[in-house]
Amino acid sequence: MATVPNVDNKRYQGLIISIALFLSLIGALLAFTFYTSNLLERNTALIDQTNQVANSAQAVIKDLFDLDSSYGEDTNSPHIQRVLSRLEQNTALITSSIAAIEQGSTITDAEGNSYDLPKIDGQAQTNIAAANEQWKALEPKIQTYLKDADNIMVTSADELTQAVEQAKTSSLFINDSLDNLTKDVFNSAERQATTIRLIQVLGVAAIFTYFLIFVFFFVRRLRETDAEALAARQETQEIMETVNTGLFLLDKDLNIGQQHSRALNNIIGSDRLAGENFTNVLRGRISDKDLKTTQQFIEQLYNPRVKEKLVDSLNPLNKVMLHNLSEDKNLDNRFLDFKFSRVYDNKDIARILVNVNDVSDAVYLEQRLEKERSQNDMQIEMLTTILNVNPKIINEFIGNTQAHIEKMNNILKNPGSSQYELEGKLKAIYREMHSLKGEASALKLHSFTKIASDAEDKLHALQNQGQLSGNEFLPLAVHLDDLLSLSNTIATLGERINRSAPSAAKASTIQAPVATQNPVADHAASNADFDGGLDIDLDNEADDDLLSFYNEFTKEIAARQGKRVQLKSTTLTQTSIPAHLAKPIKEISIQLLRNAVVHGIESPSVRHTTGKPDVGTIDLEVQDNGSNFMLVVQDDGQGINYDNIRNKLIQEGRFGTEEANQLSKGDLLKQLFSSGFSTKENADEDGGRGVGLDIIKAKVKEYDGKLNVNSELGQMTRFVITLPKA
Structure with a gap:
């Protein structure tokens, strides 16, 4: 997963402030537009309310005249009741509306909608006051009439007459005052609308101008930044095209970065590397074991708790051979040396920088x-x-x-x-x-x-x-x-x-x-x-040299095996070995001496615990009895452990447990002399492959000789080889 680099906010501080200021201007203009829209809405409500008061005043006067002309009619008739009800409603509406207009309070229309009326002043306040004064002269008389208008037991002709007369006088003044008030409010609303439009035009012009300035400086800054980035990219490209080593970046998913040195293609032997997975590039070109180790190695590089110097010593791609996958068989396998370095972003490991060199010439020279x-x-x-x-x-x-x-x-x-x-x-x-x-x-x-x-x-x-x-x-x-x-x-x-x-x-x-x-x-x-x-x-130095040769040979094997051995012989320097038997005697002697040191003589610590001297003894003797030549090799070691032979045969699957338990000592010795069988657990330069005794058996058989083995567990082992002289 790619790591997002930290951004230097100081570099973009001017841009952030400019955008914030631009948004502030737009917000202020929107807020002003919302405010003026509300103000215009209130002025419209005021105009509607003054028109409603004027219409209600006309309706009151009309209803008074209607009642006056219909006086004497049954007060319970639908007509009279309807007019009285309408008169009462309009009277109350005019009273509340004039009070709301004067005070600039909230009003509610017949549908239940509420409106906030603006406060009026100046000439508008004078006009509403004049209309209110005339209404206060008319409204009490209407209320006096309405008090007993529907009571047939009380005569209300005088009160109706007074109200009608007062209405004739007051209606004109009320209508004139309300008309003047409507004109004042309308003129005021028109002035406000003009002002609002002007402010909006200026605001939009200012925002547009600021936007142009912002775009101009932003584009110029962007061009400067692009030019800097282009110059940096050009410098990086020149470096990447010039260096002779392969340079690239690896992310946590082992993906190669988009930028890498040109030499990398020739070193790796692939035309397309940018964006490729590093494991896919190496798969088939190094062993699966090395590939898996490489993945684990890079994972540890991304582990901040692991020291880079410590993990660098475990680099599996140090002078690794990259196999050639090309169809061109003339191309040799190459040796590449990969160096891995952490790339930090503050304290975080952001990438791994890989430096790869073709060290084939150096490796071949070293070889x-x-x-x-x-x-x-x-x-x-x-x-x-x-x-x-x-x-x-x-x-x-x-x-x-x-x-x-x-x-x-x-x-x-x-x-x-x-x-x-x-x-x-x-x-x-x-x-x-x-x-x-x-x-x-x-x-x-x-x-x-x-x-x-x-x-x-x-x-x-x-x-x-x-x-x-x-x-x-x-x-x-x-x-x-x-x-x-x-x-x-x-x-x-x-x-x-x-x-x-x-x-x-x-x-x-x-x-x-x-x-x-x-x-x-x-x-x-x-x-x-x-x-x-x-x-x-x-002359006579040959046998002495042969004994010295055997002695040095025995001591060298003993040193490798961590043992101490002394070779003794009283007859080798005194007995002449027949010429045609010199070679087999020497070969057999070498195998028997090696076998005695490796398998017979114990280590000094073991010999010490069993009461034996730390230095083991091997006797090598030769005898000439006329018709036969005998070679005797005896050691004072641990002897032949027949149970170990039997267990090893079972372990290797040569015999089943029951079958192995039935083998005699002679049968077990035959198996000990068979090719490829050894009681030594791990083979080394001196033994453990099961060939030495097989060679002895083959040589003795080749020269029609006899082989005799005698052993006492924990005490000794003696080999007697008899070869006919004829």
Whole structure:
């Protein structure tokens, strides 16, 4: 709802006074006209009354003569009674009318209407006094006659004669006086009418003249105001057309004002914005969540109890990406930065001023700088790893990376149409990606680990969605390319270091993927050869470095998990691992060590309450009994809680309650080693996706080995991996 601005009354004070004066003149003229109309009405009533008195006097004289000529007739005859009655009425009327005319009082006619008579003076007063004097001479004689006129027992001839004689004398004087009075009143009324007309003409002329003056000054003032408004509007328009930012006003209903900067159309990408609703302009171009948050944000801006600086920090349209809705696909999405400011009218919030800038170039520059910074950090991270890790381990990592990527590429090339085949592909890729992530994490290659974790997120989502299709594997190609690029970078950095070092040997890089018949494989496959990496003679330091590698890896995971762990091994540095088993032993060791830290060892506080040392112990031992090679990993942690496994299976809907309760420990262990199952509530970089034990099971099966698990709740867990040497 629009807010009505307060009006400055001082600016319109002259106009208000002029209108009030104009209305006062009109009111005065109307009041004078009403007064003069009343006065003329009273004069007319006076003239009518004098004529009535004159007519009544003539009727009295006529009735007296009639009675005189009819004297001797029966007084009870209708004729005599009618004349006597009329004589009595006219006599009373003349008496009351003359008194009213003299005093200027109110009279009432025969129909009951009342009239106010004007007071008379001067010659008119003299005339009415003369008429009254003659009437006072006649009226007593008439009353004396009327007293016994209808009494047949009393003779009233003398009284009638006297009245007739007096009427002959007085009627002339009365008529003359009343005629003179009528003339005086008429002349006076005519003079008053002339005066009234003159005053009315002058009043109308004055009002009309004032109106002309008023219109003249008002129009001139209006022109001046219009000129000022036009100049201000022109200045505003020039500003709005010149500024490079988008400026507009928003009301409480989120409607855009009629005035906005010309740049706003180009920034928003719409030709029509004035009067449009802000939410309709943004709908479809930002997320529904951001749109709803924007509405709530502007509502808070209109809340006077909320501080503007506080709510500004919650601005959801700070460098927001506005999606392109145009049919022109060549137009990129743009980043816009909206700034909101309150516009006050006195102490009330009248509008919200919005300033919007196209910050796409700045955002893209920030993204490019961030990407370059990330690449630099990544190269520094890789360089640190190369300089601080045994070259053989780096060499193995590069070779394993190539092998994992090539294997995932081959899995992707396998068409697979049934759900069973697609689920098999998913599990196989998941295992390879998790193994690759484990090795990268062990080397503290966090950039590598991050890409692998993102890929695992997509794989985990596919694993939980149920129905799969071949096209859903396509996004994995991007992650394979990124991993391949990083491994090439590591190899290149190692090669440069070797060139500059006197004792360094040549290192080769993994070649870029070559085209295959599978569109995903075309994007991610790598058929490159690895010719040995860093060829440095390590002598007897290899096993020592491997133990140090495992120890650092274990401590880093423990630090992330908020635990304290000590890795022990008495045989790793004394036992030679067969060359063809070095890779699986290392992969399995990484998964078992991670599993021991994440799932086995308790936090220091928990260990303290159970009487254990704060630092957990993990033993990693290798044994060569001639025909088999054994890997033993044991921790002194909380052991395997089979009830937790059973409850998690029920919670995830894999088994019903009754069916789960019938599972043996061996059955529960099989479920623990199944793909996608984990007892950890929340997945993170170190675990919780249910892939680590699945990898161990797959590796042991791949090398025709054996897997043995022994656990005591609250005490320990021991994994024994037996791989045949042949």
